[in-house]
Amino acid sequence: MSNILQKPGSTVLLMGNEAIARGFIEAGGGFASAYPGTPSTEIVETLSEVANSLGIYVEWSVNEKVALESAYGASISNVRALAAMKHVGLNVAADALASISYTGVKSGLLIISAEDPSMWSSQNEQDNRYYGMLTYIPVFDPSDPQEAKDLTKSIIELSEKLSHPVLMTPTTRVSHTRSNVTLGEITPPKTKGFFSKDNSRFGLVPANSRVLRDKLINKWNAIKESLESFEPYNRVENIEKGKIAIIASGISYQYAKEVINEIGDYRLIKISTPYPLPKKFILKGLEDIKKALVIEELEPIVENQVKNIVNDEGLDIKVEGKSYVGYSGEMSLDRARKAIREFLGIPIIQTNMIKKLNLSIPNRPPSFCPGCPHRGTFYSLKRAVNSLMIKPIFSGDIGCYSLGINSPYDEQDIILEMGGSIGVANGLSHVAENQVPIAIIGDSTFYHAGIPGLINAVYNKSPILLLVLDNMTTAMTGEQPDPSSGITAMGEETKIISIAKIAEGIGVEKVVIFDPFNIKESTNKLKDALSYVIKERKPAVAIAKKACALNAVRIANKIKVEIPIYQVLESKCTGCGICYNAFACPAIFVKDDKKAWIEPSLCTGCGVCVQTCPYDAIKPVKIIDNRWDRVWE
Known part of the structure; x- marks a missing residue:
């Protein structure tokens, strides 16, 4: 249960x-x-x-x-x-x-x-x-x-x-x-x-x-x-204590309470109704108070209301907040401690309990998962753009594919909001001279906010390429089903909404679909769509269709399908670096001699790396009795 x-x-x-x-x-x-x-x-x-x-x-x-x-x-x-x-x-x-x-x-x-x-x-x-x-x-x-x-x-x-x-x-x-x-x-x-x-x-x-x-x-x-009597969510603690009050909203209350427990009792006014702030409750909490500090995240919503109440009632109470707490970032214990101690004039005591270690930790930027179809799409897109020798503008969107902003792909020049890729590309297409706008969007985001932008592109004859990365799920937030999945939130089968048919129904005359695990096909289909945009000065849609790797591997394991594993044949590897630099699969590592090595526990068996290797040095293997069996020999 x-x-x-x-x-x-x-x-x-x-x-x-x-x-x-x-x-x-x-x-x-x-x-x-x-x-x-x-x-x-x-x-x-x-x-x-x-x-x-x-x-x-x-x-x-x-x-x-x-x-x-x-x-x-x-x-x-x-x-x-x-x-x-x-x-x-x-x-x-x-x-x-x-x-x-x-x-x-x-x-x-x-x-x-x-x-x-x-x-x-x-x-x-x-x-x-x-x-x-x-x-x-x-x-x-x-x-x-x-x-x-x-x-x-x-x-x-x-x-x-x-x-x-x-x-x-x-x-x-x-x-x-x-x-x-x-x-x-x-x-x-x-x-x-x-x-x-x-x-x-x-x-x-x-x-x-x-x-x-x-x-x-x-x-x-x-x-x-x-909201004037909204207890216990709004309450005053230690009401009999002193002339100073700390007012805290939401999660900030937890941090403020911990700080007060460290430094001694002060009046603490807990707020769970930041708007509208209950006036009578606040006035009762501020009785006999000379100054108050408001602890809250982001904007001074509670602080400004408290100041207005104090001003309207003509009270002689100094109210502070953001001047001590600041605006950006989430609240933390250290941040609350610093603000409250400074407000109270209590020194911030540095202890030797925590020692800083002089460690050099390598950067670990987020990356596509091993086997992610988006990696193949971005790799093929770069090949297509370079082959046609065009100047692209990559108008990106919100999703896993936002990681395309990182090297070695560098294929997200603009990321604004859900669906913004297509809208921005529309504007770029009419003013950016000798450049080709390429809008990159996921399937869930396309259904969410992309369709109106595509209608606009067709209606206004915007020469853009819309690249839809259809992995048949809302992957970034945990693989929730979307209209491309054929499953509802309650697990019921439903109609699959075809992105290609939507595009054709809107009036897009050039729609191509490709498997991003097939690099040659992907590159050629993308070149075809881009050539159409350049020649006809009309929008085209390219759809990269392949299931999310995490979901695919999970299903394969569930139904007992054996997943192939790939390894590098050392005798053929020249250390060119294409597989780990240009393709950048996180399952592929570089050894001291610059030759590649694939970590078997990370490999998902997509096999795309095989197509990127110009020396035919990557082959499938399987484990027999905890040893590698080189099945290509």
Whole structure:
């Protein structure tokens, strides 16, 4: 049985995202949707694993906008719903988000935007608490997995009580931390509802929206009042202690509390509702206080509200925050310790407990997995471009293939956001003289946000090559199924959506498909497509179709298919370096004599390295009695 289905009262080890999934189950949630994106992925991934046993509906939506719209549809049909995404995904869903606050909801609707301070797996570290301010949607910030679970249940219930959506913003350190979580009672899910028509509320034409806008502003006062007594999520600790207060939101509370335990008792005001900040609660927490320090990640959302409250009430309290804490990166114990000690004027004591070792550690940049089809695609693309002697502009996108920005490929000149590769290439194609824009995108990203850009390219006759790397999964976030896989989130077979047919249906006249494990075919097909773009001044689409290596190897092992292993024939290897420098498979190492050597435990048997070797020095082998049997001899 999955940990999240253990009986009430059990204490189990859960990741923060798993705890959120359990909270949704405890709330009686019946509909969950998401587009996978780190650090949010495990929420719906966890729910998908238990969906059939619970009888709830779970889906991987084609993008975050659709995920939110779908969850909203369930909510206004009286089914409690959740839509999950990473922080940049909320940008995609923002159009729907801003309008949903006008109509409100019926059953509880929880929107989760998993934040990524320090950009561990993201292109920016925007603070989505601002979206609450923009859309009149309250924002909640859990401090650990236990609170994430409890808060999820509580705010879904609050959402339903207020008939209003709620936004929760767990950060990476909450979403991906594991800790003991005590489970509560599971509410039987309601999975079917009924939509009662009311187009004066749900039909956002201007005449209706003007009325709803005024209602929203009035409702906001009720929302703020509901958060004034939001214990235990908001609370004041050590209220009797001194004239100084530390105010901390979300995960920052954990670090601030640890620092206070080190240096002595100070008043600690814990915040889980960063917007709107409950005014009466803050004023009570600041009674007799002379100065306060706000500890929070990214932007001064709480700090600015506290300053406004203090100013409006005419209080003589000095409020500080970002001047000590800083803006960039995630909170850490050392960062909180430094900020609090400096604010309090307490020296930062350097101890000899930690010794710095004088070690020279080699750089280990991320790379494609052994056997990754993207490596063959990038290798063939470089060969095709060099053969045609063109000047390419590689307009990249978000996915595993973003690693193409690294040497030796250097085939990602621009990486902006999901689907941006095609849109940017459109603009480049009309102004970049004597250069050929090549947009590089993955299958999941193509379905997510690439199709409109391709329509634009056809309509506006943009001479670009769109290269779609179709590995039949959303690989970067853990191989979740996408419309190319033929499988739903709940494991049901479904129709495979053909990228080639989409391109042809849009009006693309040149579509080529190739196997990236076949270097000669790949190079020739790419040359053909590029030549068409140059000659006809129209867009072309090339599709590299091969399953993700991790998934393929996993399936092969499961069904007991023997995977071939390759090794280097020393007598033929000249040490030219093509296999480990130009092709750059991480299973291939260079020896002291510059000859190549393949680590058998890393080789996935793709065999592409054989095609890159000009000296026929790489051959398949197999193990017999723990010895290599050279099958080519």
